[in-house]
Amino acid sequence: MRHIYLFLAFLLLALPAQAAEPPMQAHDMHDSDPAYSGQAFLSGMIAHHEGAVAMSEALLRTPENRQDPQVAAWAREIIKAQKSEIEEMKGWLKDVGGLDQKAYDQMHREMQAMMHRYTAQDPNVQFVQQMLPHHGMAVIMTVPVLVHFQHEALLKLAQEISVSQAREMHAFRTWLNARGDHTGAFFD
Numbered sequence: 001m002r003h004i005y006l007f008l009a010f011l012l013l014a015l016p017a018q019a020a021e022p023p024m025q026a027h028d029m030h031d032s033d034p035a036y037s038g039q040a041f042l043s044g045m046i047a048h049h050e051g052a053v054a055m056s057e058a059l060l061r062t063p064e065n066r067q068d069p070q071v072a073a074w075a076r077e078i079i080k081a082q083k084s085e086i087e088e089m090k091g092w093l094k095d096v097g098g099l100d101q102k103a104y105d106q107m108h109r110e111m112q113a114m115m116h117r118y119t120a121q122d123p124n125v126q127f128v129q130q131m132l133p134h135h136g137m138a139v140i141m142t143v144p145v146l147v148h149f150q151h152e153a154l155l156k157l158a159q160e161i162s163v164s165q166a167r168e169m170h171a172f173r174t175w176l177n178a179r180g181d182h183t184g185a186f187f188d
Contacts (some may be wrong), residue, residue, distance in 0.1 A: 038154055041145055042089045043100035044107040048141065049082040049089075052061075052134055058115070059127040066125040070175065071086045074168065075127065080164025081164070085157065092153070110137075125181065133173075135165040 040145035059067065093099055111134075119130040138161055145158035 012153060036176070037100070038145075038149065038151060039093065040097050040100045040103040041141065041154070042093055042100040043103040045138070045141060046086050046089050046093075046099070047104045047107035048113060048134075050108070051087050051114065052078050052131070052174055053086075054111070055115055055127060055130050059123055060097050062123040066123055068073075071127055073101075074131075077130075088157070096186070125176070132172050132176075133171055135169045138162075138165045158175070 022168065038124060056078045059075045060072060060079075064072075082163050090099075114130060114134055117133075120126040142158035142162045144152055149155060151160075
């Protein structure tokens, strides 16, 4: 877990000031630079969350006797939490001109590719292997928001995503390590 926090601290220090979004006002969730706009962030995060829901639903479609109870519980919790956040983000987007289709489509393509990157024999291992980089990407996506945005609700969402995803990544890695999967271990 300490490695995640060190990585996040590095990212915060490494972000160039010119890449920063000008401070957002509470009523304004977009900017002239779509790469750093609240609208683009929310649109991409919606597609990102939809990817997590799709991966979770795929695991839950496997026969119950092949589902690890812990992994199935994670999948159900991911579906519940991320569907709720998707609805919240869609509501915010209504106030700022709707979905940024380009940001949404780009993230949707990345999620489709991620779903096919890991093909373990065990569907539980496959799910956890997919979720680790997926959650890591979510944490990275929140960094510009946490560093440069001022919109309170967006800051709160970014913080919640960052903390919950880091916590789950730790649980996922612990679960894999207990099964002898030390891929990506810091010390071998």
